[in-house]
Amino acid sequence: MTFFHLNQTLYAVAIAWNANMDLNAVEQLKNVLSSMSFEKDQIIYEEGEPTGDGYILSIGKVRLFKKAGDGKLTEKQTVNSMQVFGVWNSILGNNVRLFTARALEKSSVLIIPKATLNKKLSTLDPFLRLLFRQALTNNESFE
Structure with a gap:
């Protein structure tokens, strides 16, 4: 497998994981993660802010924007x-948000605390972390 194909495969895995999160896993996460609601057009975070918590969108729709x-x-x-x-x-090791996230409709999220993200990433195999970073660096639409 070439490096290009490996990157494509990792990209496909990341998209599949992101797009098809197991509903049972989400139900279990609801028991341990805090939730927050946003009204239509409400900003969740802005480009340039320090990185913080991650989110699982449980209900609604959110759009990511980048300043031109x-x-x-x-x-x-x-x-x-x-x-x-x-x-x-x-995952990329950035200190600031690369996008602005805005609710397109009334939405609810589960909050993945930054400390939890950092802990999970610190236990990730260094080789896999490198592969994810390379795959994600090649696609700027991820955040």
Whole structure:
């Protein structure tokens, strides 16, 4: 398998995991994670803020935006129910958020504390962490 194909495979795995989170796992997480609700058009976090908690969107729809050179926000990705967002910066080792997240409709999230993300990442095999970082670096729409 070439390096290119390995990156494609990792990218596909990350998308599949992100898009098809097991509903049973989400139900279990509801028992241990805090939740928060957002109204339509409410900002969840802004580009340039220090990285923080990650989120699992339990209900609703969220859009990720990036500032263009002219300062206007450009749409990058839509997050749907049962998808994870706001965690990829931790994997990449960034200190600030690369996107702005805004609720497109009334939405509810489960909060993955930053400390939990950091703990999980610290136990991740260094080789896998490197592969994820390389795959995600090649696709700027992840956060």
